Amino acid sequence: MVVLQHFTWPIIFGPMFSGKTTELMRRIKRYQVAKHKCLVIKYANDIRYDSEQLSTHDHQTLAAVTATTLTGLMEAAHNYSIIGIDEGQFVSTSVLITVRFYWLANSELWYKCII
Secondary structure, three states, rough: OOOOOOOOOOOEOOOOOOOHHHHHHHHHHHHHHHHOOOEEEEOOOOOOOOOEEEEOOOOOOEEEEEEOOOHHHHHHHHHOOOEEEHHHHOOOOOOHHHHHHHHOOOOOEEEEEEO
8 A cells, every 4th residue: 555645636627718827837936946856747748838848828928848658757746845837737647647746756646726
């Protein structure tokens, strides 16, 4: 049995243009100010405003790693205490792998999706 301690998985949801990415970026920046190492993952096929950085509709940007699945990032996740995933509903990874991703990283996982 696996017991996850201090596991939080907040989901930021709302309609289009409601500020979900802005809120994710605000939270990540808050952790960065507190000296946490943050891994920000954006969906690789989301190239509307920037192909390499996380970007809001009003063009605020934040450095991010692009991915279509979390599987290849599991090793890198060990080096971070906070993980943020933008447009997480498009990342083709099962919930089980996502929880394992968290557990291996020993991180607080911020998952952002559109409902």
